[in-house]
Amino acid sequence: MKINVYVEDLKKKSAAELNNELVAAKKELFNLRFQNxxxxxxxxxxxxxxxxxxxxxxxxxxxxxxxxQ
Structure with missing residues (x-):
């Protein structure tokens, strides 16, 4: 249920907002890997x-x- 809400929230965002969120998530992943x-x-x-x-x-x-398209 929680995941569906997150996906619906993503679908409401614009392409620029999604790209910003993607960059932030990749930075977080890098930091998590570094900490690990x-x-x-x-x-x-x-x-x-x-x-x-x-x-x-x-x-x-x-x-x-x-x-x-």
């Missing part, structure tokens, strides 16, 4: 969650691009 490499990360499942969110954002971006 230095053994500072407590919640390692967050990496998986952020990777899936990146995939969701990219899916919505491609859906919007296909809808425009």
């Amino acid at each position: 490499a230095t053994n500072q990360l407590d919640n390692t499942s967050r990496i998986k969650e952020v990777r899936r969110n990146i995939a969701r954002i990219q899916t919505v971006i491609s859906e919007k691009a296909n809808a425009e």
